[in-house]
Amino acid sequence: MNKWVLLEHKVYSANSFDIHYDFLVENGIDCLTWKFLKLPLLNKASIEISKQPNHRLVWLSRIEHELSDNRGFVKRIDHGIFKNVSDKFDPEFYRFILDGELLCGLFEISGNSCRLSKNY
Template structure:
């Protein structure tokens, strides 16, 4: 099963709030990534999911490190495995099941909105 991770990213120069979360989904040799304002919580309201460039697989491992290019600090705070397949086109609707880890439930990202619900 492919892996997922949630990073707490602080000090990013393009983030006026000073802290956001990067959701990473393993996709072959890299991770598809979205910026979230909050940690996904089961059955909470939808939140914006802003697509980001692919992240390196190393971020799926337990780590806390400076982000290259002086873009702040990131720390892996949640991780596990997911079931399901990612769409071939990055902006198509995504629906997977987070399991075997810190978050669990059905994760949907549709039209830039993210929600975690019961499977």
Template sequence: MPRYALLRHTGAPDDPSGCHIDLLLEHGHSCRTWRLATVPRPNAGAQPAVPLPPHRRIWLEPRSAAVSGNRGWAERIHAGSYSGVLPNSTDADVTLQLQGDLQGCLRIANGNCSLTIP
């Protein structure tokens, strides 16, 4: 099964808040990635999800390290696997089932991310 990870990213020069969450979804030889303000909480409603360039799969492993290019520090805080099909189109809606540290239906649509548990 493909994997997911959430990273706490601090000190990014383009992040005025100083800390955000990177959501990574394994997709081939890299990870599709979105910037979130907080870790998705089940049934807590949607939050903005900003698409980012693909990230390396090494970030799916347990680690805490400096981000290349003096772009802060990242630490993996949640991980697991997902089922479902991640669309190839970066602007298509995403609906996946998460298993692992976070569980439930992850949905990314119209620039927002939510996690629901029936």
């Protein structure tokens, strides 16, 4: 049904914690997944993003979840329905129209960078 979710992932370590964001889009049997360290801002410069192994569909519906083996805590901070507007299938380039509160507009992933814009 073309669902997407933005998760804030707090990773615990011995004396501190780290935060990153996981962006997941429904892909039939699982979710395409990317990780970034800061949120993209509307019509601003591209930010670094990295492809991650696909995640299970259950992450589209979870609101908060403590990860096993003390790997951290995940909280949904945005979600919605996306429209894929990529001209062709290319595993290095994606274009989605997102309808969220934090991520709203054209979200483009090209290799290891992403950008959010209103131009679509």
